Amino acid sequence: MLTLYYAPNTASLAPHIALEQAGADYRLERVDFEAAQQRSPDYLAVNPKGRVPSLVTDRGVLTETPAILLYLAQRYPGADMAPLDDPFELARVQAFNVFLCSTVHVAHAHKHRGTRWVAATDTAALEAMTRNVPQTMTAAFELIERTMIGEPWACGEQFGIADMYLFTMTRWLASDKVELARFPKVAAHCERMASVPAVQRVMPHHPPRD
Ligand SMILES: N[C@@H](CCC(=O)N[C@@H](CS)C(=O)NCC(=O)O)C(=O)O
Structure with a gap:
């Protein structure tokens, strides 16, 4: 049995879809951001980074969305969520996901999590970071639109872990x-994703948040 620690409409949506798509035996543990539960001693014992997602497996805890997604694709090969037998294609999927993790997610985090980078007392810097989010997110999605996204799925013919992650971040744009x-x-x-049964099953757990 796997346990996914999640918060609604965060990066944890992607592995949630993957678990559902795989037909995995899993349970959900909601981390309440409003109560700052991600920084509670109990949760820090699960994930010292104080972030979601975290996936508790029989061999220990996994963190970092691209790592969790690839783990699920490999653990459930029958679900065909990544081109596991093709090193080049698999690297392309990983390149997509690493871009989402290292560039898009970081751009988005400048809106509310600026204190990761500047002092909490530096309100001018924090406001400037928040103000710039529409520009940096636009630049990232322009690149995705122009040079990265395939048809019909993010990496071409095969539906999989890059689609789940891209969909997650697309939902942050509004x-x-x-x-x-x-x-x-x-x-x-995004519209195509909304018609995937596994996506439809998890969405009630992920209402939009600011
Ligand atoms: N690099 C991590 C980032 C995880 C992350 O920052 N998650 C956000 C939610 S989308 C979070 O837990 N934020 C809580 C906080 O910063 O206090 C990943 O890809 O999983």
Whole structure:
């Protein structure tokens, strides 16, 4: 039995979809951000980084969304969530996901989590970081739209872990004040994702948040 520590509509949506797509035996533990539960001693004992997602496995805890997604793809090969037998194609999927993790997620985090980078007392810097989020998220999604996204799925023919992660971040655009309609391929991908049964099953756990 796997346990996914999650918070609604955060990066943890992606592994949640993967667990559902895989038909995995799992349970959910919600981390209440409003109560700052991610920084509670109990949760820090699970994940010292104080972030979600965390996946508790029979061999220990996994963190970092791209790592969790690849683990699930490998643990459930029958679900065909990544091109496991093709090193080049698998590296392309990882490149997609690492870009989402290291660039898009970090750009988005500048909105509310600026104190990771500057002092909490530096309100001018924090406000400037928040103000710039629409621009940095737009730049990242322009790159995805123009140079990265495939048809019909993020990496081409095969539906899988990059789709789950891209969908997760696409859903952040509205709250980041970026119009999805600016990116027709990403918008079509988001619509396609909404019709995937595994996505439909998890969405009640992930209402939009600011
Ligand atoms: N690099 C990590 C980032 C995880 C992360 O920052 N998650 C956010 C939610 S989307 C979080 O837990 N934030 C809580 C906080 O910063 O206090 C990953 O890819 O899993």
